[in-house]
Amino acid sequence: MSVPVIAGFFPDPTVCRVGDDYYLACSSFEYSPGVPLLHSRDLRRWEHIGNILDRVDAAEPSQGIYAPTLRHHDGRFWIITTDASRIRDGHLITHAERPEGPWSDPVYVAGTLGIDPDLAWDDAGNCYLTYASFQEGGGIVQVLVDPGTGKTLGDTRLVWRGTGMTNVEAPHLYQIDGVWYLVVAEGGTERGHAVTIARGPAPDGPFESCPGNPILSHRSTGHPVQNTGHADLVQSADGTWWAVYLGVRPHGFTPHFHVNGRETFLAAVTWTDGWPAFHEPSPPVTPIDHSFTDDFTGPVPHPRWVTPGRDLTCVRVRDARWHAEAVIDPDAGPARFVLRLDDRHWYGLVAEPGRISAVARIGDLEQEVGSVPVTAGPVTLRIAAVDPANLGAMSVTVGPDDIVLTVGDTELARLDGRYLSTEVGGGFTGRVLGVGPGRPDLFTYTSIQP
Structure with a gap:
């Protein structure tokens, strides 16, 4: 876990698989075009094939496009993200039949004030928008949504407040073997960053916390990769599970300095008693020549x-x-x-x-x-x-x-x-x-x- 699979300023990774192809998107903040899109066949070597949002308004440093979620559902790619410069407009959703586009004009989900939105569908086709709320004390909240129009289809409800650490954010919701899992980031995206997980019988819970939380964190260690968190899970065609997550590689004397931003790392995932564990990928990731x-x-x-x-x-x-x-x-x-x-x-x-x-x-x-x-x-x-x-x-x-x-x-x-x-x-x-x-x-x- 010490070599990134996508080095440099590629934070908040989100991944999905379509057949033998993996697609990954990241935050882009003030840089336009926004939301870099990368492709891989092995989760280790990634090619930057495009940028999803070609119409991004000018933004101040570290404003603009925050963490996205990329999903493939019913033959179509979906991206949901937040334009922090227009945060009161709600999260934005765009979709495309092919990853290289063209992508649709974004629709905004009014009334969803927060960051790090996620989309997930149940077996009946209902679409759940889950995000980190800026309202009513924060926490992870959820609302049914029509992703094509951005119209909400019910009331927003609180689903989990995390394990008690600060900055509960970056939710991703999955149905695995009939159980719903909610993966989040906690501790802030600095040295205390961590991945935690809960599970429940339905998309809106009730969620029980994993007894082994956090399932990933390098806080208070001498590991060369720090700030680890904001994970997204994906299952390969052979049934094995993997996770992408962000981390930084600080250098120099205390407090140590990271300069190339938050990068994307890969972990192998195994399951024991219905809970995931993160491991060093085998074979280990090796450095890439970016010349x-x-x-x-x-x-x-x-x-x-x-x-x-x-x-x-x-x-x-x-x-x-x-x-x-x-x-x-x-x-x-x-x-x-x-x-x-x-x-x-x-x-x-x-x-x-x-x-x-x-x-x-x-x-x-x-x-x-x-x-x-x-x-x-x-x-x-x-x-x-x-x-x-x-x-x-x-x-x-x-x-x-x-x-x-x-x-x-x-x-x-x-x-x-x-x-x-x-x-x-x-x-x-x-x-x-x-x-x-x-x-x-x-x-x-x-x-x-x-």
């Missing part, structure tokens, strides 16, 4: 490219150590190549005719930290994440990495990576590399394996 080169000559960019609603085209960082290059012509107009956590936390190279400067933005402070003159024509800008210079020291200044900003062969800055971490900047996202305005002539990202 790629894009020249943007095609009519449509690869789905890995997204935008935060600003003048940047961005791609998620996938590794602990990496380097990336963007070929830009400063004479075409001012442009930036940045490593971004959010609008207030980024390091980058700013290109203008005759000059390239290195800039650091940390909170309210923005400072030029180096510059170099350049001649006319395209120039290669380089950003890299490398081992911190004081790696191994017993020092509170040891961070997760150093970020090196280079123009051609000239290093302009080497900056502390702690300030582009969630522990410093806050929020729910991870690092991305951004270029803009416009696209570079050439972009290369290279994984550096340990």
Whole structure:
């Protein structure tokens, strides 16, 4: 459980199987198009095949599209999620016959104020919307819904408050061998994150808590993967069970810093006395080379490219150590190549005719930290994440990495990576590399394996 199956900023995973194919979707927050969709045949190797919501309003950092649920029912794919920037409109639902779309225009479920919605159907075809409520003391609530129109078909009822930990959220409801199971996250999506489960005779319970709860948590351990939770179960064609869940890989001195966001991990699941247990997958998941080169000559960019609603085209960082290059012509107009956590936390190279400067933005402070003159024509800008210079020291200044900003062969800055971490900047996202305005002539990202 120490290597993600989907590395980088791919949080809140939800998975379903159709025949021999698995499909997985994640949160996207302020980045558009929203809800990345990935495909796999073995749950270990995933291909980013698209983004479900191509019509996402601009949002502030860590707002926008929150945790979705992806399901396949009666020959159709369904996604339900929450646009936190329009949270009072209720959860939104869209559907498609094929995972690559086209996806329908979203409908909103009025009166469902909360996050982390789930859809499940009983044998009679009734559709249950279950979510973490922001009303009446919180907890996991449920209402019957027509998923095609978004109309609720009854009263909302409380079904479970969890085991007593904070932030009861991320419900997923399943019928397994005639029993209904409710999987939730508790403890918050930080170091106390955990997966708990309850079961009952009907979709609305009453639910009894598993005596072994939490069934997954790495809290208060030295495990290299922390913040584990927000799980979704899936059964393979051979009858075995699996779970995807989120986790982070923190580095550096205390409080330890995770920089690439919440990532997607895989666990094998076994059942004993009607309760699931999570295990290391066998064989273990192995690291993947995420290197790629894009020249943007095609009519449509690869789905890995997204935008935060600003003048940047961005791609998620996938590794602990990496380097990336963007070929830009400063004479075409001012442009930036940045490593971004959010609008207030980024390091980058700013290109203008005759000059390239290195800039650091940390909170309210923005400072030029180096510059170099350049001649006319395209120039290669380089950003890299490398081992911190004081790696191994017993020092509170040891961070997760150093970020090196280079123009051609000239290093302009080497900056502390702690300030582009969630522990410093806050929020729910991870690092991305951004270029803009416009696209570079050439972009290369290279994984550096340990």
